Amino acid sequence: MSRFPGVDFLDVDTLLTEEERMVRDTVRAFVDDKVKPIIEEHHREGRTPLALVPEMGALNLFGASISEYGLPGLGGVAYGLIMQELERGDSGLRSFVSVQSSLVMYPIYAFGSQEQKDKWIPRLATGEAIGCFGLTEPDFGSNPGGMRTTAKKVGNEWVLNGSKQWITNGTLADVAVVWAKTEDGVRGFVVEKGTPGFTSSDQHGKFSLRASTTSELGFHDCRIPADAILPKTTGLKNALMCLNQARYGIAWGGIGSAMETYYTALEYSKERIQFSGQPIASHQLVQEKLAWMITEISKGQLLSIQLGRLKDADKLKHWHVSMGKRNNVWVARECAKLAREILGANGIVDDYPVIRHMLNIESVYTYEGTHDIHGLIIGEAVTGIPSYNPPERSEKPAKKVETPVGAAR
Numbered sequence: 001m002s003r004f005p006g007v008d009f010l011d012v013d014t015l016l017t018e019e020e021r022m023v024r025d026t027v028r029a030f031v032d033d034k035v036k037p038i039i040e041e042h043h044r045e046g047r048t049p050l051a052l053v054p055e056m057g058a059l060n061l062f063g064a065s066i067s068e069y070g071l072p073g074l075g076g077v078a079y080g081l082i083m084q085e086l087e088r089g090d091s092g093l094r095s096f097v098s099v100q101s102s103l104v105m106y107p108i109y110a111f112g113s114q115e116q117k118d119k120w121i122p123r124l125a126t127g128e129a130i131g132c133f134g135l136t137e138p139d140f141g142s143n144p145g146g147m148r149t150t151a152k153k154v155g156n157e158w159v160l161n162g163s164k165q166w167i168t169n170g171t172l173a174d175v176a177v178v179w180a181k182t183e184d185g186v187r188g189f190v191v192e193k194g195t196p197g198f199t200s201s202d203q204h205g206k207f208s209l210r211a212s213t214t215s216e217l218g219f220h221d222c223r224i225p226a227d228a229i230l231p232k233t234t235g236l237k238n239a240l241m242c243l244n245q246a247r248y249g250i251a252w253g254g255i256g257s258a259m260e261t262y263y264t265a266l267e268y269s270k271e272r273i274q275f276s277g278q279p280i281a282s283h284q285l286v287q288e289k290l291a292w293m294i295t296e297i298s299k300g301q302l303l304s305i306q307l308g309r310l311k312d313a314d315k316l317k318h319w320h321v322s323m324g325k326r327n328n329v330w331v332a333r334e335c336a337k338l339a340r341e342i343l344g345a346n347g348i349v350d351d352y353p354v355i356r357h358m359l360n361i362e363s364v365y366t367y368e369g370t371h372d373i374h375g376l377i378i379g380e381a382v383t384g385i386p387s388y389n390p391p392e393r394s395e396k397p398a399k400k401v402e403t404p405v406g407a408a409r
């Protein structure tokens with residue numbers, strides 16, 4: 001398997017520290033050596049590449065921003081570069097690491113008790129334990145504040161009832177971070193696999209993120225101990241803080257996916273001969289596509305690095321993250337389409353990574369806040385006016401319409 005040389009039109013490498021380049025190169029080699037040889041098969045068969053989990057743990061790819069429990073405490077840019085390289089391999093693999101790190105280890109670390117941290121962080125860091133994050137419900141995606149899952153305090157226990165949908169790693173998880181409504185608002189809970197009343201099953205028929213497991217979770221009078229609550233959670237905003245961490249990584253990941261489809265299309269266009277013995281790269285229409293891709297990738301790389309520098313300076317706002325996620329995933333989606341065109345018929349077979357990235361990016365475009373919802377978050381930041389709910393009608397509606405309460409994502 002040949003080594004990926006990188007995509008760096010604007011010499012953005014010079015903006016990275018030696019440590020950041022080293023982290024990037026380590027994950028880049030892991031993706032070339034371990035991920036690329038097996039990923040098409042896993043995607044085809046709809047299987048998560050679980051054999052890679054301990055290897056990713058050994059490379060400290062889970063919880064890499066945490067600096068306790070022997071974890072490396074990497075800065076924002078180094079963490080982002082991990083996500084970029086993993087998503088160059090596969091969006092499903094990057095999703096696995098995002099969920100484990102940002103949606104499970106982060107909330108346990110930030111909002112958990114000492115006992116919860118000591119129990120779960122070391123096992124999640126090695127990959128000995130797998131986690132999932134249950135927020136979305138069948139009727140509440142962009143508007144999680146409307147959730148119906150409840151947690152009721154009964155004696156010395158919490159009793160959970162409700163269901164969660166579209167949960168990455170749901171059936172694989174040893175531990176689920178679940179968000180539920182209590183008398184005091186939304187709180188996070190740690191629910192262990194095997195707890196009576198807790199069920200999970202896989203969602204089938206997915207044509208996107210096939211190398212990632214997506215599941216439904218059910219809670220039917222599921223009794224968990226009083227200390228299963230994440231004690232420092234106070235509301236939905238804590239769930240949104242987790243999503244902000246994950247979306248930051250996705251902003252980097254999108255560029256990783258775009259780098260892979262661009263590089264594949266570039267190499268292909270130089271080799272593929274049509275008309276008078278000329279490679280298709282010699283045609284202006286093909287060059288225009290490549291020029292568009294490299295321009296947008298370069299802009300996305302600069303955006304990601306600035307987000308990382310803001311993160312490390314503690315100045316990163318959630319609307320900055322929205323811009324990164326929205327722009328870079330859109331760039332990845334457009335690059336996948338253009339690369340697919342350049343590859344002609346070979347663009348639709350998995351001998352090349354393009355069609356897999358093209359299908360994967362559809363999930364990434366929708367999850368962790370859809371493209372449009374991030375547009376509304378940016379719109380609110382610049383105008384000061386939230387526009388998630390429909391505007392009030394001037395005339396009284398025939399029937400009162402309840403608008404669901406809660407922050408959008």
Ligand SMILES: Cc1cc2nc3c(=O)[nH]c(=O)nc-3n(C[C@H](O)[C@H](O)[C@H](O)COP(=O)(O)OP(=O)(O)OC[C@H]3O[C@@H](n4cnc5c(N)ncnc54)[C@H](O)[C@@H]3O)c2cc1C
Binds near residue numbers: 143167169214366367
């Ligand atoms: C593969 C995959 C993995 C996932 N993993 C997880 C996970 O691990 N944990 C988890 O909790 N969730 C997960 N999700 C769920 C994901 O976060 C939701 O799908 C996402 O939030 C969008 O919700 P929805 O699909 O219900 O779409 P909807 O909210 O129904 O939106 C449908 C469309 O309406 C638009 N729309 C909605 N509201 C507005 C508005 N106010 N203004 C304008 N347009 C609007 C949206 O932009 C979108 O185009 C996953 C999803 C996928 C596909």
